[in-house]
Amino acid sequence: MPRSADRDASTAPGPRGRWLFWLLAGLALILASGVWAGGLFGLAAQVLAIRALPPDRIDGLDLGAYQVVIEARPIEGLTDNTSGLTYSPATGTLFTAINHPPALAELSTDGRVLRHIDLVGARDVEGITHVDGDRFIIVDEGKSRLNWISITPATTAIDLENSPFITLDLGTVSNMGFEGISWDQRRQELVVVQEMLPVRVLVVGGLDRAVRGQGLGIELREWRPEGWAGHGVSDLSSVTVHDLTGNMVLLSDMSSILIEYSAAGQPLSLLALWAGRHGLRDGVPQAEGVALAPDGAVYIVSEPNLFYRFDHPASAVRD
Structure with missing residues (x-):
């Protein structure tokens, strides 16, 4: 037998290697299926809780009434890895994070790239x-680091x-x-979401004071x-806090939903x-970032580079 064939035979995985491979693949599939099924079950509980609310409730965004006005618009100039999103009232524009290669981009409210920042x-x-x-504050998942x-x-x-x-x-x-962060203007706190597991x-709290050199009284707590049913989703990909009400808005890619909560949960x-x-022709693939504008518009970016805008039919946010 030729030597090359000997080498191929010697490096091919044996029965034990193949058994281990299929075992690990099976465990990964079971884990993914369990996470997805658990999220679906929890989501049903959230839907029931929302439907049980009084019909005259006026304490939130009323996301159920929103309709898409910009759907799946490619962000020209960005081809890969569009992730987090935030709205800046100072500029009236959006800023998105790009994870590979690391960069930021400023966007208009109709999804056009205004500039690229390395x-x-x-x-x-x-x-x-x-x-x-x-x-601004950015979160680097690879380093578990928050940078001002x-x-x-x-x-x-x-x-x-x-x-800093x-x-x-x-x-x-x-x-x-x-995966996502949002600055809570009312409480002067930072909200950070972990994708999964858990x-x-x-x-x-206390981060901004620490960065300004006004003390190190940092407080960390978990919001639920x-x-x-807990969070009722399979994962979390982004978060934004609504400045007007202080409500928490969480985005899940795997469950493909956006849920609004009161500050109390x-x-x-x-x-x-x-x-x-909500007027969507197709589902939103891999939703990665969400932002809210003062007029109540909801902006979403999906990886690699699609842009969405949803508006309330009344063109005004409930307060």
Whole structure:
């Protein structure tokens, strides 16, 4: 037998290697199926809780009434890995995070790229949130790090080695760590979501004071929805806090939904990102970032580079 054939035979996986491969593949499939099924069961509980609310409730966004006005518009100039999203009242524009290669982009409210901003020293940027003025916070999933950055009209590149940061090392599983962040203007706190294993929402207080050199009284707590169903989703990909009401809006890619909660954790409304719902011709694939504008418009970006806008028919947000 030729030597090359000998080498092929010697490097081919034996019966034990093949058995181990199929065992691991099976376990992964069972885990994924369990996560999905658990999310579906919890989602049903959230829907029932929302339907049980009084019909005259006026304490939220009323996501169930929203309709898509921009659907699946490719973001020209961005081809891959569009992730987190935030709205800046200071500029009236959106900013999105791009994880590979690490960068940021400023977008118009109809999904056009206004500028591209390189990030030096980042590994896997998944989320961005506006704080005030030209100040933003980004989350690097690869480093479990939060960086405070400044984006002025002249900014074209940012070196993270020169920006304040804090590391939240909570033992997250690789590529299933911190996916989204949002600055809570009412409470001056940062909300961070972990993708899965476990799905959770963390609230970090005292960060801005610490960055400004006004003390190190940082507080970390976990926020959970009311009821036995917990978050009721298979994963979390983004979060935004509604400035007007203080309500929490969570985005799930695997469950393909957007859910609004009161600050106390009561589910209030739901926007399903499925084909045939809310005017969508097709479902939203891999929804990664969500942002809210002061007029109530809901913006969503999906990976790699699709842009969506949803509006309330009344063109005004309930308060």
